Amino acid sequence: MKIVCSQIDLKNSLSLVSRAVPSRPTHPILGNVLLVAEKGKNQVTLTGFDLTLGMRSSFTAEVEERGTITLPAKLLNDIIGHLPDGEVSFSFDEEELDDNPMVAINSLSGKFQLRGVRGDEYPELPTIDTDDKFLLPVTALKEGLKSALFSASSDETKQILTGLHLTRDGDSLEFAATDGHRLAVAKISEEIETDDSSNFALTIPSRALRELEKIISTSSVDDFVSLYVDEGQIVFELDNQSLTSRRLDGAYPNYNQLIPKTFERSIVVDRKMLINSLERVSVFADGKNNMVKFNLIASTNELNLSVEARELGNAKEVVNVEITGDDFQIGFNIKYLMDGLKAINSDNIKFSLNGATQPVIINPLSGVDMTYLIMPVQIKD
Known part of the structure; x- marks a missing residue:
């Protein structure tokens, strides 16, 4: 692998995906971020994954040699965060037989060497085998999440109540969350674009939606978030960023009767x-x-x-x-x-x-x- 990229692009993407890296990983490699360099696309993709929540971000770079590596998230953040603006290069020998190759990181201010782990040991993010997607207006998501997400339970024993129930019905989105002591429901009427005319109802972990809030916080009011859904997973995509999360199992309470x-x-x-x-x-x-x-x-x-x-x-x-x-x-x-x-x-x-x-x-x-x-x-x- 050999790449040259912008410090600010790398820093921003690294900051995003690191939020899906656990502070106390159950397996050492989960404390790393996955870095994939694609020569044909001149693109670098970073991934963080804690086996429940996955975040991915891509940016343009000069890829001289393709490659895949995982690096310690916290240490890499500390290094990149303190580098000056300008170009940063990463390189290591893909032919090296060591499972933990040394990666050279060079910038205008200095040189670093960081021990990595080969990317084939990193767990794969769950995929959704469908091209069908719902296009959700950023403005509707911002308003709905602000109006309801705070009422979700923080008690993990309450399972389904730790999520927000999101429903699409015709031309509106309904956001509902309750912890058993309070209930917030917001109905946002928008022109919801989709590849088909179907509605949906799903319960999404509040942690995933708090991360989605951060992703869309700086987005244009005209942007749309793509939502892909299957029986067990959901994926949100916006521009070069994506968030993957499991769905919460079980029937959400019939809150309207309350x-x-x-x-x-x-x-x-x-x-x-x-x-x-x-x-x-x-x-x-x-x-x-x-x-x-x-x-x-x-x-x-x-x-x-x-x-x-x-x-x-x-x-x-x-x-x-x-x-x-x-x-x-x-x-x-x-x-x-x-x-x-x-x-x-x-x-x-x-x-x-x-x-x-x-x-x-x-x-x-x-x-x-x-x-x-x-x-x-x-x-x-």
């Missing part, structure tokens, strides 16, 4: 004003007490917020709101509440409520069609 259809009272409030007030009173919320009390005063259209920490003190604030219904008191987990409010992109929001122990629905009054369901916390006398 959402109440009628309500006894409602609150309309300025979202940013409420967030600011909650952030101030939350200084008294800790691991022992993370509840904020809402006390609705219908006659004055006031929402009294309060957080109490018995050993420290308490905080109270009054927020002007529009109340429909009677006086009422209810408690929320302040973190869950703040997560939902920050995911909404609307100046004003509406709380729809029934009893003090029944689900509460929060909707934006403009922007993305989003529903956030949060279970109240019981207030102890």
Whole structure:
């Protein structure tokens, strides 16, 4: 192998694929990245894979001799990240019989030698044997993931709830995630282009989608992400980058039946004003007490917020709101509440409520069609 490439191209691709390299690999080679140089295409492809999530990135390079090698991801990142802008060359003798050849890395600032492992020992990424693909607008993905992904469970024992349920139905995408305490659903209507007219419903690990968020974060609003699906795997592709992940097995809960259809009272409030007030009173919320009390005063259209920490003190604030219904008191987990409010992109929001122990629905009054369901916390006398 002998290649010459741009330091910035190499650094960017390496940074991307390294996110799929485990910090504590179950096998030493999984701590490496795979580097493949193709002479005919004058292209270098990097791959990181932890046997669950795989990430791949390609860039143009001058390939004098093709080759394949794996190199320690962390050490390679440290080396390339500290090199100055300019050309970087990689070379090693493919005819060398050693299974762990020494790779020479040269730049304007110096020379390095790094011990590698031959590429044929690296596990292959799962492939999807289909040319059928769905083209998903980047704007729809950004909005849907921001609106729902935060509600997925971080508890690995909950399996299916650690993912986001993505549904295509006609000309819309629906994103849904729940951890059992809250539920976020976002419906994005777009002109979804595809090679066929079929719909889909699949549950994708939240970790994979957080990486997808990073990939599309700098993309143009006119870009589309290609989605390939089979029974066990999914692949997202955008330009020269791809992400491969397993699908989560099992039936996702029928979340629509959890959402109440009628309500006894409602609150309309300025979202940013409420967030600011909650952030101030939350200084008294800790691991022992993370509840904020809402006390609705219908006659004055006031929402009294309060957080109490018995050993420290308490905080109270009054927020002007529009109340429909009677006086009422209810408690929320302040973190869950703040997560939902920050995911909404609307100046004003509406709380729809029934009893003090029944689900509460929060909707934006403009922007993305989003529903956030949060279970109240019981207030102890």
